Amino acid sequence: MGKQQQPKKVFMEGGIPAAFIGQSIAKHQSKTDIGAHNIFLGQVRADKIGEKSVRAIEYSSYVEMAEKEIHEIRENTFKKFNITCMHIHHSIGLVAAGEICLFVFVSSKHRDVSYKASRHIVEEIKAKVPIFGKEILEDNSHKWKKNIT
């Protein structure tokens, strides 16, 4: 059974910087029981809606419930998969097209379980965590996004 992590801050204001992701990887160099890291990054797409492109997504959330749901996803993932550690970060506020809005980082001894756990976490976040994305178009009109299930 994997080691349980303390509840951590999930939400980050704005896009998740590449440097933050790099630093997260570097922090694992001391954990030499890990043989596989699996990283999933969600990026904001400049989808076309009619004639206009999405220039950003403004994320809002029912933060207290979202943190509780993510805590449960974390606990269940540790129970279900033999992983060493797990980090989940999601943006809140405005994220421009091309920026990272979701960072899921799973580590385990061997690769197979890291792929499975990563997929599981991302699907659970999309289905269970109350996060709402407002797609802001080029002319500053907007459309509320829905996850495809």
Next chain:
Amino acid sequence: MVITIKYFGILSEITNKDTENLIVEDNCNSNDINKILIETYPSISNVNYIIAVNQNVIQNIYSLSPNDEIALLPPFSGG
């Protein structure tokens, strides 16, 4: 009794509120709240929302207690 309603995403846009307190009858349930809200904000019935009570999504009709926190959640779009 007084209950607190929280609105998110498109629902806070429709109601023009993030939160409001409603005074309701003591034995009221989640369906009664739905009826009151649809009367007050008819266009929320176009949104496929779910209801959470005290941060748990409810599946069935739920009898409300004083100080319950009700949240109306439109479709999620995280990730």
